Amino acid sequence: MALTVVRDTEGAVLGPAALTAVTEALAEHRPVTVIVPSMRAALDARRALARAGIGVGVDVTCPVPWADALWGRLGDGTALARGADVTATAWKVLGGNALMDGRPESAGVYPGYVDVVATLAGTFSVQLPAAAAAAGDALSPQQRDACTMALALADALVARGLSTRSRVFEELPDALAAHPGEARCALVAAGWEDLDASQARLFGRLAARVGLTWAASAHPGAAGDAARACEAAVASEAALAGAPVSEAPARAAVPAPPRSPELQALLGSVFGGGGSVEPTGSVRLLEAAGPEAEPELVARELARLAEAGAERVLLVTRDPREAWRTVSPKASNRGIAVRASWVEPASDLRATRQFLAFVEQLSAIAAAASQWRLDRAAEGAPDAAAAAEEVLSASVEADRSWWPPRAVTDFLLSELSGLPRDIVFSLDAAWRQNRALSPAAVLSDVARVATQSEPLARTVELVAAGDWAGAARALRPNAQAARDREAHQALCAVEDACAAVDGLFGDGLDPHARLTVLASVLSRMGVARSPERGRYGEAQRCTVEILDPARAASTPPGSVDDALLCGQTAAEDPISAPHDAVHGLLGLLGLARPAAPDAVARARAWHVWAAPTHGLAVERSLRDASAEATHPSPLFAELLSCYRERPETVALGEERVSKNLSPQGREPEPSGFVPPLEVGTLSGRAAHLAVMRSDVAGDVPVVSATDLETYLGCPRRWFLERAVPADRLDADFSGLDRGSFAHGVLERTGRELQAQGSFERGLAGDVLSRVFDGAVASAPTGQGPAAGFMPHSVSEESQVRHLKDQLLATLDRNEGSFVGFTPRLFEQTFGNPGQDPVTYAGVRVRGTIDRVDVDARGRAAVIDYKSGNSGGSRYRPEAADDLSSWVPGNIQALLYARVLPQVAPGLDPVAAVYLTTGDDPGVGGMAERGFAESMEGAYRGKTPNVVTPDHVAAASFEDVLARAEEVAAEAVASMAAGHVEPRPRDRWACMGCPAVACEKRIDR
Structure with a gap:
């Protein structure tokens, strides 16, 4: 047998030379197999045959599918190993016990090294021993080890009844020659401008055993150098195999197609x-x-x-x-x-990434649930203090690497889940806002929503059972319902990869190691994509x-x-050899591509x-x-x-x-026209919407004390924080959570002291400690004031402990400061839906009064808790010579005092003060003279930051409240007029403002 080389210069897959070779073989009544580099080239070759009127007796294929089909009939009983089989077996051979123990890195086994060994074994196992021996000292010890492991991998595949591509290519020519019926088929290789050393060896040995026509349709200039290099490599291999090489006369040049x-x-x-x-x-x-x-x-x-x-x-x-x-x-x-x-690795498909991330996180959550002790940490504790200590310790030690469960959410939002998106968004919001969320709660929530999609419910069950292949198979109906062919291909690839991995390792891999192997296997599985639109x-x-x-x-x-x-x-289309471990090693072994x-x-x-x-x-x-x-x-x-x-x-x-x-490449058509606005001004509908509340029915604006106080501090900040606020995605242990927790503890402490009929300082400290510890101990249930204040780190744990010290110091400093007054109302809400409307400054208002202390005559002190270390000085009103020009820096407590008769008829407000709970607790605000003077003794000689009406040139506390309402009315009118320009009152108004680039920011 021989290698016959035929050439033309057309540059097509099937040029005149190849078509002539096919025609001559058909004339001899021989079937013809044309072997081309790719399936795309096969499609173009079939079109060329159709144009030439040749349709029967010719098969156009690629080396691997052709060899696979023949090896199944003529081989030794082993099957051609797929990429998934080679890679999975490589992990088994290289990883060994380390993989089974869930620590592949300890054995130095990484995906990159596995790829090197799998490539050497799958493509060059037959040529490798001689090539490694010839390379000698040019190979490093690590490279020589890779060659040794590649040969071990090839043997392991044979033991599994599988043969590498290299072995099949090596033995198939002899098997063909041993079957005259099969060898009668004429073989034509066409369209080759790039091949590897094992393909060149296959063609050379085919020429020696059964004969091969090499059809080169190459440009006569430099553009044909690659094709001529491939031809030379095949001719060299044919000569080594003992085949004579002959060259047929070059076909006549085909006229160039008409071009510009x-x-x-x-x-x-x-x-x-x-x-x-x-x-x-x-x-x-x-x-x-x-x-x-x-x-x-x-x-x-x-x-x-x-x-x-x-x-x-x-x-x-x-x-x-x-x-x-x-x-x-x-x-x-x-x-x-x-x-x-195009063809892309199965690991790169979106559905593959979503499914594997879902499986990984769901498995991690299930593992965390089995080790979760936070919800049982307080069991058996002798008292609230011990229970709180156990909860804090367990909370810090708990594995929360899965929180929030983003991968689960992303998968549930995909079309593969089959769930309505609004349900998933609600679930995601609940998970993100719950710092006490337990793994068991997540698993329960997923199982609950999965009942709305039968394939998803089955998938969740199979993931829990460890059957990931079955889980991928169960999702196929959802991919079909969504008409997502890519997702269907991805699920099939995952199922095949799982079958390959599980067939080797069984149940011996933990989820982490299993996912590592799966990702590696999927990266070597190509998925053909051919979309149309x-x-x-x-x-x-x-x-x-x-x-x-x-x-x-x-x-x-x-x-x-x-x-x-x-x-x-130059970055997107470079012309250079790949600089990776595989190609570098192949170059040293003399197995680099010929072209x-x-x-x-x-x-x-x-x-x-x-x-x-x-x-x-x-x-x-x-x-x-x-x-x-x-x-x-x-x-x-x-x-x-x-x-x-x-x-x-x-x-x-x-x-x-x-x-x-834009898909159309045009500017979007305007749906309306809004005239240019003055800087810092809203108008019309925009101004109206800015002061409306989405949760209030009707067309009546409802504002809160915080709205008014923020607006008076700076209209731009009010607009950004209150009118168009950004939703808070995750519960992040913020000052807001800290304040809510402190409010809740102080409220419960006050109510318990009120129930006991005593506000004695020592008793108050004991009660607060017990309430604080009880709140912390109950936090894992997601109930109570500590639900959003669960520490996830040692740093956060120290903040919880420090807050307790601060609240105790606040009690010690301020409880009993208001001589003759005792707490009566706690967290008193007003103006909310379902409650009687409360009016102030011409509009409806709503809010929550933290505490109201009352004396025997029905006089009331309105108290608002504030975090911070100002000792109350921040809340000391500025002095004024004329009440009509005075603008309160803090209006919240004054508003509460003004509306108190509407909220609690019969009470006469005489003070509006702020009680700070930081490291330097204190009181600041406005009160009638008698009330302010009653506080002097409680501050051990220090002047409190509570001032009297004459501080602002007012005749009475009532006049102060009236002036504050006038200022609020002006602010409401300004809101309604759409004035949102930056106008900070002081540095406190700028602290924490989202307008970080504001030109009016006051930094000090």
Whole structure:
């Protein structure tokens, strides 16, 4: 048998030489198998056969599926190992007991190393011993170990009844020769411009055993160097196998397809050593200012080509998936049909990532639930103090790496879950806002909502049982219902990967190790993607096909109207050998690919540039995603060097964001017109909505004391925090949670002291300690004031303990300060839905009065708790010589005092004070003279920050309350008028304001 080399210069997968070889074999009544590099090349080869009128007796295939089918009939009973089998077995061979113990890293087993060993074993196991021996000392000890482990992996696969691709390629030629019926088939290898050493060896041995025709359709210049390098490698292997090599006369040159003169001149200049090119408009340069403008620029060019009458356009990019995502919607909205083709690792599919993340987190939550002791920490404690200590300790030690369960939420929000999104959003909000959330509660919630989707319910059950393959299979109906083919492919890939891994390891892997192996296996499983979208039939303008350079290389010359080559920057389209461990080791072993990377890139560029007959557009972005300037790719630079004058260039900037992002490439149509507003002013409907509450029915504004106080501090801050507040996603142990907890403890302490009929200082401290500890101990239930104040770290635990000390100091300093007054009302709400309306400053108000102390005559002191370390000085009203010009810095307690007769008839307010609970507790505010003087003794000679009405030139406390209401009425009117300009009263108004770049900010 022999290797027969036939050549032509057309540059097609099946050129004249290959077609002649096929025709001659058919004339001899022999079946023909044409072996091409890829399934895309096989499709183009079948089209070429159809155009030549050849349809029967010819099979077009690729090496692996061809070998797999034959090996199943002629082999030794072993099956061809798939990528999943090789990778999973590699983990078994390399990981050993470390994997079973859930610690693969301890054995130095990492996914990258597994990939190296799996590649060596799967592709080169037969050639590896001789290659390693020949390399000698050129290999490092680690590289030599990798070769040894690769051979061990190949043996392990054989023990499982599997053969590596390398072994099948090695033994298949002999098996074919032993079966004359099979060997009668004529073999033709065509379209090869890049192959690996094992493929070259396969073709050489086939030539020696059964005969092979090597059909090279290569450009006569540098663009054909890659094809000639592959031919030389196969000829060398054939000679080593004992096959004579003969060359048939070259086929006559096929006339070049009709092209525009500029395109023909460009091909001659770049690939034929011709002269310079004159621009005539057939070659265009597309330059986007940045990545955000690229899709729109490309879509506009496609629309222009369609308008010019193009019927078939080839779009070539290194990342077809991204082009499909960004360009195809824009093209289809312009009446253009689009299809794409690419292969991506199963691990990169969105549904794969969502499913594995869901399984990983759900398994982690289940494991945490089995170790969770927080909800039982207080059991058996002798008293509240001991229970609180146990809860705090257990809370800090608890594994909360899963909180909040984002991966679970993301999966439930996907179409794979089959759940309504509003249900999932509500569940997510509840989880995020509960710092006391337990793993068992999450599992219970997931099981509860899963009942609304039968496939999801079954999936949750199977995940809990450890059957991940079954869980992926159970979700398929949801993927089918969503008509999501990618998700269905992902689930099938996950199921196959799980089957491969579980078949080796059984139940011996913990979830972490299992997921590590699964992710590695899925990364070596390719999933073919071939989506289509657009209009077909009479409405179709043209068809665009999106391919990567390797697949586009099989496009016959002159077979499309136009081509568009995208991403021509040096970073996106480099010409260099891969710099990774596998390719470096293969180079040392002498198993590198025969064709140099630059030769392969030049060959593919020639195929793309030769494909169109009318025009070629080359696109690049001038800046990358980091706004750094880019450099043109080598091919882009070479194209420019061929021109005396720069070709026609079209540019697009990124400043028209909405236009660039629009599928139609147009600015969105306005749905209404709002006249320009003055800076800091709302008007009309906007001003009305700013003062409305979403939870209040009707058209009557309802404001709170906090609204008024914030507005008086700064209108802009009120607008940002109160009128259009941002939702708080996670319970983050903030000052708000701290304040709520402190309020709750003080309220319960006051009520218990009131029930006991004594507010004696020592008793008050004991009661507060007991209430505080009880609140902490009950926090794991999610009930009570500590529900949002659960510490997750040692730092947060210290804050809880410190707060207790602060509250005790507050009691010691302030309880009993109000001589003759005893607490009567605690957390008194008013003005809420279901309660009687309360009016103030001409509007309805609502709020919560922290505490009201009352004396025997019905006089009342309104008390508002505040956190902070000001000792009350922050709440001391500023002095004024004229009451009519005085503006209270803090209006909240004054408002509560003013409305107290409406809330609790019969009480006469005589004080409105703030009680601080920080490290320096104190009291500040306004009170009648008698009340203020009664506090002097309680402060051990220190002057309190509670002032009397004459401090602001008022005759009575009632006058002070009336003036505060006047100021509030002015603020309400200003709110309604839409005044939201930045106008901070003092540095306190700016502290914590979300307008961090405000030009009026007061920092000190």
